[in-house]
Amino acid sequence: MGRKTWDSIPAKFRPLKGRLNIVISRSFPAPPQDTADPDVEPVRAASLEQALDYLQARTPEELGRVFVIGGGQIYDAALKLPQTRRLLITRIMSEFECDTFFPLGTGGGDDCAAPGWVVKSKADLDAWTGEEVPAGIQVENGTEYEFQMWEKE
Ligand SMILES: NC(=O)c1ccc[n+]([C@@H]2O[C@H](COP(=O)([O-])OP(=O)(O)OC[C@H]3O[C@@H](n4cnc5c(N)ncnc54)[C@H](OP(=O)(O)O)[C@@H]3O)[C@@H](O)[C@H]2O)c1
Structure with a gap:
């Protein structure tokens, strides 16, 4: 996650539990160092590329799945990586005033995807996550949203 996303998480909830947290800031020293206790301190990386190099030195069993969890600047950097x-x-169907944006357009229609990306089926999403993801448009406090999985074509 980007340094601003880290800063936005209340101190008592970070690092996010049960996973290795890597925070990215241009002010961090390179290369990333191991953390003494991943439940207390994140790993600090000076770029997304350095974070990936750090992770790729791990075995697949240690590594598990790697998620980029934002914010806007780090999503932008991640979308440029192969x-x-x-x-x-x-995908939220309502309109809101916002100050941070996902770098790929998501407007246009229920099944809209950006060029080069395809929206996968609900069965694919369930299979990948290993759980039954709520299907179709959900409504919470009057806001409509849908869980989607997109893959590169
Ligand atoms: N809806 C979502 O999925 C979601 C997810 C996460 C966050 N958010 C929201 O997004 C907002 C934060 O997003 P944001 O775009 O402002 O910030 P961000 O991506 O979380 O963090 C930006 C910071 O990351 C570092 N950074 C960015 N690009 C870098 C690069 N190429 N190499 C090295 N470091 C780099 C810089 O840190 P330094 O300035 O320290 O160098 C930069 O200031 C918050 O409001 C948060 O709540 C939404």
């Missing part, structure tokens, strides 16, 4: 091949999106 390793980025799947997007897990909560």
Whole structure:
């Protein structure tokens, strides 16, 4: 995650539990160093590329799945990397005033995807996540949204 996203998480909820957190800031030293306790301190990386290099030195069993969790600047950097091949999106159908934006357009229609990306089926999404994801448009407090999985064509 980007440094601003890290800053936006209340101190008592970070690092996010049960996973290695890597925070990216141009002010961090290179290369990233191991953290003494991943439940207390994140790994700090000076770029997304350095974060990936750090992770790729791990075995597949240690590594598990790698998620880029924002914000806008780090999504933008991630979308330029060839390793980025799947997007897990909560598509919100309502209009809001916003100050940070996902770099790919998501407007246009229920099944809209950006050029070079395709929206996968609900069965594909369930298979990839290993759980039954709520199907179709959901409504919460009057806001409509849908869980989608996009993959690179
Ligand atoms: N809806 C979502 O999925 C979602 C997810 C996450 C966050 N958010 C929201 O997004 C907002 C934050 O997004 P944001 O775009 O402002 O910030 P961000 O991407 O979280 O973090 C930006 C910071 O990351 C570092 N950075 C960015 N690009 C870099 C690069 N190429 N190499 C090295 N470091 C780089 C810089 O840190 P330094 O300035 O320290 O160098 C930069 O200031 C928050 O409001 C958060 O709540 C939404």
